[in-house]
Amino acid sequence: MIDLFKLILQIGVILLTARIVGMLFKKIHQPQVMGEMVAGILLGPTLLGWLAPAMSKALFPAPSLGYLNALSQVGLVLFMFLVGLSLNPKELREHGHAAVLTSHVSIVTPFCLGSLTALFLYPRLSDDSVSFMGFALFMGAAMSITAFPVLARILTERDLLRSRMGTLAIACAAVDDVTGWCILAYIILLIRTTHGGRPIWVTLGGLLVYIFLMLLGIKRLLARFETSFLKTGRITENALACMVLLVLASALTTEALGIHLLFGAFLMGAIMPKSPDFIQYVLHKFEPVTVLVLLPLFFAYSGLRTNIGIGHNGMWWVFASIVIVVAIAGKLGGSMIAARFAGIGWRDAASLGILMNTRGLMELVILNIGLDIGVISPAVFSMMVLMALVTTFMTTPLLEWAYPVHLMRNEVDALATERVA
């Protein structure tokens, strides 16, 4: 039986904390979403559970967390749909070789370093319920992810979307996102099959049929939404409801196939028509509830599973530091060197590396999946959450250091003048 009073109280406390901490983070030039992530962690055992354990237990008793989780999963499904919706394959084509090489290196290098770290961490932090391969591949995937939405928000807030480096970063992050999710889908498939799920050929066959249907059938149906929008300038409520139903159906299909429901939601967004006005309209309709209400619930649910610092011994901090250093070296270093190799100047290459190192929210999504399927332990989960926070937090100050806003604005203006000429 749902304790409705408690659930509404929890949602109220979470939303209030998320807004307050989000605003405080904005004051120190951090993206609002970073503050919301931290708010979630503050509500968990890291702060509230440590300072006021009785209050923490009364507000978030273990049996009540299932409802919070269910709501946050619905939020994530809608959010992944919006992430897929915001992806534009054209952005990649326009940047050619530099973007392709940089994005591939920015995945492969941290992936490789993450797996190498697993050689050290597996005997110390994992247990025999997980195979080394599952653990190593997951660590690699978790290290190589880029938070496309957070990166886009940082670039927008700094008015850098029109800069050469900004567009290149968006293109690379788009490739990273698609590749990262494909790799993760494979890992989940691998782990679920080794844990006695259905045979892999059934899942792969089902997946092929599903993708075929999505690309050849559903994509055409979705084009009708765009046509109707371009004619009338609006989308009817029935059409919006139909869109939500398609997202849910796609999510359920990938879950039933044994991957994860987020992949279905992401793919549905990715195959949506991409005319800018249409995308803006759909984002405008779905974003407020998803980002303002449902995502903070996900942050809080993640925060309740995270325990950073308190009660950990010195070794925990050593392991966490190793994870953070490896993550930064692989992502920031790998992207920067590859971009430089592709002929981009040092300043742009460094900025690109810094931006690609932003993991934020997407990392939390992946880590929660890892914890749910049992491939990482709560301790590794907490370390990786800390890594996600550090890499996201460092983005804005490092970017300001590597490429100050006034220099970037000059470049944007010069580019605009060049285009006019």
Next chain:
Amino acid sequence: MFKNNLTFGYVLFVGIPLLILIGTLRAGADLSALPAVSGDWTVEPTPNKCAGPLANASQPALSIYQTGSNLLIAFNDPRKTTLAGKLEDGSVTAVSATTGGRALRLEAAVSGEPGHRSLQGRLSFDGSSACAPVPFRAVKSGK
């Protein structure tokens, strides 16, 4: 020129790391991890008053939080007794800070495969002449 550079870039930055990845996965295949003991444990009834927190704990009587070899063991008794311990060579050794002035010690051997794991050992109070060590057996309630 750029095409050659690009090919070289791919070999250097993508090809080599991929080879390292394959090597890592092969090298790690022989690694063994510690037995998983994290989770809730059901302890077979122990009405003995010398069993300390186990005597009046409700099931699942034990919760173990594992970070590699470091363990935090929490009893589900009214006093919420906790012990800090280690998992070494398939054996758990844990000690509480104090329980009514006497330190509680748990020593147990881990056996069984993942998913069917059990603990068999004893609980004792350091320096207590009135109570002999109490044997117990616990089985894991789930992951």
